[in-house]
Amino acid sequence: MNIYDISKKAGVSIATVSRVLNESGKVSEATRQKILSIIEETGYTPNAFARGLGLNTMNTIGILCADSSDPYLASAIYLLEQGLRSHGYDSLLCCTGYDHAAKKKYLDLLLSKRVDAVILVGSNFVEAEAEKNQYILEAAQEIPVIILNGYLEGEQIYCSLCDDYEALHASTRRFLESGRKRPLYLYRALSYSGQRKLAGFEDACRDLGLQREDFHSACVNGSIAETRDFLEALWEKNSFDVILTCDDEMGIGALKFARSHGISVPHELSILGYNNSKLALCCDPELSTIDNQLSFSCTNAISLLIRALEGEPVPARTVLSAKLIARGTTDEPFFSLI
């Protein structure tokens, strides 16, 4: 069944069928209904329409990610692409950068390419301001939208994410229970997962009876060297005995600072990264880090997507628990942490 058959069956021109499918141009309501009922009857889809024109758009999934040079996002993209291919789907990826307008534009581009579904990779796609997420809700009216490591409520939106709150809460608690008294948490941005991590850290500090002046958090949006320099400046006013970070790059910056100041790690200072990326294996000692189960999360995202495309019921949210990887920058008894 292709567009020619539809037009023949409806007794209208192909242009009319095309206008109905694209909701563009004038078509009488009666004709519109007639075409739509034939389409429904025959199971014909706009994808098949595009294929009929030689534009092969079937079995293609769009992937949006902010920044492929972020090693964490880059790994996710690769895992998703490989997983989708094993299910017979091709992927089209757009790297959007962090600008809101660009994200929106790229989602539109993927829709115009008639992808079967879209995966948004990274929590930075979900903004605190509800209005800014409108374009995602609109896309979800057309095709299933999977969000990896973010959460947004909406029809046909399915989220696969790590319990970042619990990961930060449990590890902070363990540090404090082991005798650490002056924790610092370093983060980059308050995306959905960024907020969850910070809340987990602060709640754990309060739960363990720390006073507001005894625990600190700071936003450092920079490289390894910038994190190190930031700590140089901060250290004059405060000293800390444990630094938790929102990613491994920042953890390594903290380790560099400790080394340049002759602070013994982990004896005087424990350092914990996040993401269990390749970077955490490069430093010496190797960085203890939180593994947010990216590989599982990607596998899960793909199975949500396949189910959604097959019209099966899909849970709106799947939350995986993180795992602590104890290496050389912590000596707390962490093995049973999470």
Place this chain on the structure above:
Amino acid sequence: MNIYDISKKAGVSIATVSRVLNESGKVSEATRQKILSIIEETGYTPNAFARGLGLNTMNTIGILCADSSDPYLASAIYLLEQGLRSHGYDSLLCCTGYDHAAKKKYLDLLLSKRVDAVILVGSNFVEAEAEKNQYILEAAQEIPVIILNGYLEGEQIYCSLCDDYEALHASTRRFLESGRKRPLYLYRALSYSGQRKLAGFEDACRDLGLQREDFHSACVNGSIAETRDFLEALWEKNSFDVILTCDDEMGIGALKFARSHGISVPHELSILGYNNSKLALCCDPELSTIDNQLSFSCTNAISLLIRALEGEPVPARTVLSAKLIARGTTDEPFFSLI
């Protein structure tokens, strides 16, 4: 001018125009010629055709890369995407993996999405076996093809690459001139740039009068830990005083090996990475490395592409020279190396 105008002007149905554009279905030769001459007369393009159907395909560049989880390739993708956007182009990226059939399939997919040009990122797209590059030559008959860090000769193929041969030749020479006597070169694969690097290393060793038994190279396709373990096994039979590597990850593996064996770096053993990636900043001492000017190379690739799309003359090959970044794992007088 859109497909409706073409069909009106030709006095035929849209379906007929579509069949001519897609070279599918039966159309009489007279009608075909009539439509083609109107198309030529009006400057109408298949892209505009697709746009007329609501498929916005103009100003979109396809990017193919083997593996976005490789930090070097991931950075290139990001730089290209940002650069293209500043020129008003969107990008569609496909991560192909290393399988030849998948690379071909994805290039076909991008062509079917009617991209204006394609950028192949990474030298692994150009195979030693000429037959395996046929699909690239065929794509270049339709649209301009830019190859980043690889070289393939062909009409409408434009290559932006780093002089990997000279980078390895010059650095090896400098190590030997400074008194190192037992060099080892570690590589992953013999892609185009892989071959150039190995040849640069071997030629420099021969040029400086080393005997064949005095210099070694080995293929290690593995992680940091696997590189370290590989060296453990190799070291029993040989010892080396300088290790050059094809990427920073391997350089860090060599550094880990040296540390676990109590070998002093750089005093007893010099280590040189390649790519100047983020990884090289994570270890301690930081890794000396070769900067193959990725950022320049991406900027250059984009300007080749823009010129090609505008019909300007474009050089088939642009070769940039590399730059040595001397950090803590070398003590040779490198500052004026390259």
